[in-house]
Amino acid sequence: MDESGLKSALEAITSTAVLDAVLLIVVAWVIIVLVQTLVPRIAGRFSGKTRLYILASAPLLRLLVILATILLIVPILIEPTFENLIAIFGALALALGFAFKDYATSLIAGIVTLYEMPYRPGDWIEVDGYYGEVRSIGTRAVTIVTPDDTAVVIPHGKLWDSLIANGNAGSSNLMCVAEFYLAPDHDAGEVRARLREMAFTSPWIKTYQPVLVVLSEKPWGTCYRVKAYPVDPRDQFQFISDLTVRGKAVLRQMNVRQVTAPVVAD
Amino acid sequence: MTAAEATPSPLRELVSKDQWALPSATVNRTLQDALKAFVERVRQPNWLQDEPAGGQDELQPLSRRQLERWAPEPQWRSNLSGFVDALDHWCTRWSAIQPVGFVVAPPFTGLAESLEQVAADRDWRLIAPPDLDRIHRGQALQDWWSQFEGDTPWVLPELGHCWLRTPAGLALVRHLLGAIAAGELGRGLVGCNSWSWTFWTHLLPELRFSTLTLQALDHQRLGLWLQGLAGTGQFRLTTNGSWVVPPKDEPARNGARTSAFLRDLAAWSRGIPEVAWAIWRDSLRARPEAEVEEPPDAEPTQSTCWVIPWSQVSVPTMPPGESRPLAFVLHALLLHQGLDETYLQQTTGLAPDDVHIALHSLHRAELIGPHPRGWFVTPRGYPAVRRYLHAEGFAVDGF
Numbered sequence: 001m002d003e004s005g006l007k008s009a010l011e012a013i014t015s016t017a018v019l020d021a022v023l024l025i026v027v028a029w030v031i032i033v034l035v036q037t038l039v040p041r042i043a044g045r046f047s048g049k050t051r052l053y054i055l056a057s058a059p060l061l062r063l064l065v066i067l068a069t070i071l072l073i074v075p076i077l078i079e080p081t082f083e084n085l086i087a088i089f090g091a092l093a094l095a096l097g098f099a100f101k102d103y104a105t106s107l108i109a110g111i112v113t114l115y116e117m118p119y120r121p122g123d124w125i126e127v128d129g130y131y132g133e134v135r136s137i138g139t140r141a142v143t144i145v146t147p148d149d150t151a152v153v154i155p156h157g158k159l160w161d162s163l164i165a166n167g168n169a170g171s172s173n174l175m176c177v178a179e180f181y182l183a184p185d186h187d188a189g190e191v192r193a194r195l196r197e198m199a200f201t202s203p204w205i206k207t208y209q210p211v212l213v214v215l216s217e218k219p220w221g222t223c224y225r226v227k228a229y230p231v232d233p234r235d236q237f238q239f240i241s242d243l244t245v246r247g248k249a250v251l252r253q254m255n256v257r258q259v260t261a262p263v264v265a266d
Numbered sequence: 267m268t269a270a271e272a273t274p275s276p277l278r279e280l281v282s283k284d285q286w287a288l289p290s291a292t293v294n295r296t297l298q299d300a301l302k303a304f305v306e307r308v309r310q311p312n313w314l315q316d317e318p319a320g321g322q323d324e325l326q327p328l329s330r331r332q333l334e335r336w337a338p339e340p341q342w343r344s345n346l347s348g349f350v351d352a353l354d355h356w357c358t359r360w361s362a363i364q365p366v367g368f369v370v371a372p373p374f375t376g377l378a379e380s381l382e383q384v385a386a387d388r389d390w391r392l393i394a395p396p397d398l399d400r401i402h403r404g405q406a407l408q409d410w411w412s413q414f415e416g417d418t419p420w421v422l423p424e425l426g427h428c429w430l431r432t433p434a435g436l437a438l439v440r441h442l443l444g445a446i447a448a449g450e451l452g453r454g455l456v457g458c459n460s461w462s463w464t465f466w467t468h469l470l471p472e473l474r475f476s477t478l479t480l481q482a483l484d485h486q487r488l489g490l491w492l493q494g495l496a497g498t499g500q501f502r503l504t505t506n507g508s509w510v511v512p513p514k515d516e517p518a519r520n521g522a523r524t525s526a527f528l529r530d531l532a533a534w535s536r537g538i539p540e541v542a543w544a545i546w547r548d549s550l551r552a553r554p555e556a557e558v559e560e561p562p563d564a565e566p567t568q569s570t571c572w573v574i575p576w577s578q579v580s581v582p583t584m585p586p587g588e589s590r591p592l593a594f595v596l597h598a599l600l601l602h603q604g605l606d607e608t609y610l611q612q613t614t615g616l617a618p619d620d621v622h623i624a625l626h627s628l629h630r631a632e633l634i635g636p637h638p639r640g641w642f643v644t645p646r647g648y649p650a651v652r653r654y655l656h657a658e659g660f661a662v663d664g665f
Contacts, residue, residue: 045307047588048659172659194433197440200469201431203594203614207468207661231659235590242615250433 013077021073028069035061036136040121047232048172055121056170059137063114066139102157106140109156113137117170118159124167124174124233127154133234147237167233173209174233178243180224183257188215188222191256198250199228204239206231221259277345277491278380279481280352280369286665289484291533292526295576299534303653306583325504325551325574336496336571337547340539342376343383350384352478353455360476366446366454368477370463372665373603374540374645375480378423381457385421390455393420395427396438398609404434419453426462426603427639431613439466443473460663461600468661479665482537485528491539492528492546496571503527504554504572530576534649536665544645545581549573582632582647584654591616591624593658596651599634599642600663606640 132144230239535542633647
């Protein structure tokens with residue numbers, strides 16, 4: 001790095017320029033806070049795809065504000081020559097690299113998430129055993145809310161070394177599975193057909209998405225898995241519960257016995 | 267004006283689904299509606315305000331007597347010539363492969379009444395739906411099946427009344443469609459509302475019956491129909507006196523100022539006659555806002571009915587926010603073409619109190635009303651209900 005270039009660039013910064021830059025940063029910060037507060041609130045008034053589209057606009061708007069702020073601040077502080085820019089950003093990169101390595105990693109991963117989009121607001125993701133809905137994507141971390149209403153903050157840096165499972169990947173289609181464990185002696189074809197039909201009677205279901213019933217034989221009996229999509233991903237637990245209630249009623253009517261695992265007492 | 271525009275199709279035209287066309291709104295109107303819907307959703311207006319939902323106009327609506335004069339109730343059992351011709355044409359083409367014809371149409375098109383009239387005119391057997399309680403219990407219904415025996419063609423005016431969205435309530439229609447596909451029931455006609463049909467095509471994706479549908483009314487045919495209901499008289503806009511329904515005779519039509527009201531009405535109502543008619547009735551006024559300039563083409567001998575501009579038309583809106591009980595109730599009502607509280611509980615899985623609360627909210631919003639089968643969506647509320655269910659992710663009809 002050209003040390004004299006950096007020195008001369010920094011010496012040229014006036015106190016008025018610093019004040020202007022700070023003001024700009026404050027304004028940008030206020031805009032970002034407003035975006036991250038208002039956009040989810042507006043999205044909350046909608047559902048389905050509209051909600052997801054509105055939610056997805058929040059990180060994009062944040063990125064635009066950050067880029068605009070940088071573009072405005074740089075010419076205020078320094079003369080934007082090639083040498084000056086190299087000197088400033090080089091020094092900045094060095095400082096970040098040593099002092100805030102993990103923070104910088106998450107910041108960069110946060111930028112990567114904006115175009116790779118491994119998760120978007122409204123997605124249902126699982127990272128390191130934590131499952132929940134992405135509520136907001138910050139500069140450093142993503143916040144998910146678990147089904148038990150616990151907010152979990154996950155640094156974007158996890159993107160580099162963790163497996164991220166995404167249930168709906170930006171769409172409103174999230175497959176749910178209701179499982180039934182039955183004693184093996186029954187008419188499997190009939191049970192399969194009735195369970196599929198049963199799924200269509202649930203008011204929570206998206207009937208225009210495929211409904212599948214798959215089964216597998218186990219040593220203790222037969223496992224049926226009813227796979228279907230709820231009208232909204234947020235309805236997934238209600239939907240699975242509804243399928244389970246309806247399925248048990250159908251099986252009881254068909255006199256098909258459900259099995260339970262034997263429990264060994266201490 | 268092109269030749270096609272000058273000679274619109276018959277009012278009750280039966281077409282195949284791929285020929286069905288949704289009336290289009292002007293770009294301006296589409297953008298305005300989308301913006302209005304967005305703002306209303308974001309603002310969440312005080313929906314349960316006790317003041318009557320007043321439009322921008324202060325003109326009194328027509329009295330009941332005046333309404334009977336200018337917009338009498340549509341008679342679905344008359345003027346069926348085009349409808350019957352299309353059915354006959356279809357039978358000639360398809361009866362060898364598919365002896366049972368299916369006519370699928372959205373609610374408020376008078377399809378069931380028209381099919382009942384066809385059965386009466388031709389002395390065909392009219393198949394009444396079984397009792398809902400027996401459907402719900404999944405009973406064998408031998409007596410109902412015996413109605414299909416014999417050589418005379420039969421007519422089932424509404425398939426949607428033959429099933430319930432419960433595990434036991436699907437069996438009858440499943441068997442019926444299977445028997446029709448197997449050719450076991452002889453010649454017949456089945457009418458089905460579009461919501462029920464959509465559900466069954468999802469449940470049985472291999473269902474490949476050839477179907478006919480009623481063509482949506484575009485602004486031209488809507489104008490002809492509404493003018494036909496009124497008989498004599500002319501319709502003009504309250505604000506500037508421009509024609510709402512263009513005059514019939516050629517000299518007067520040339521150069522006449524015509525409002526886009528009918529185009530907006532046709533698009534909003536999705537070309538569904540009774541929906542358009544219900545909104546039309548609410549839009550009629552006895553006098554204009556102020557003295558409007560008499561156009562040179564106006565016929566002084568003809569009486570005039572005034573129509574408020576589309577921007578002042580007030581239609582029911584959905585209560586703000588998300589509510590699964592409301593959505594479930596509305597969807598169930600549309601699937602079954604009306605249900606009472608008991609069967610709403612059975613089909614939605616909601617608790618009795620939740621059903622009552624949902625019905626009260628929807629009734630207050632004028633989105634549903636009493637119906638011979640219990641409750642049903644109102645024609646004026648239908649477009650808002652359909653939009654809402656679509657936005658919420660529910661399966662909606664393709665019309």
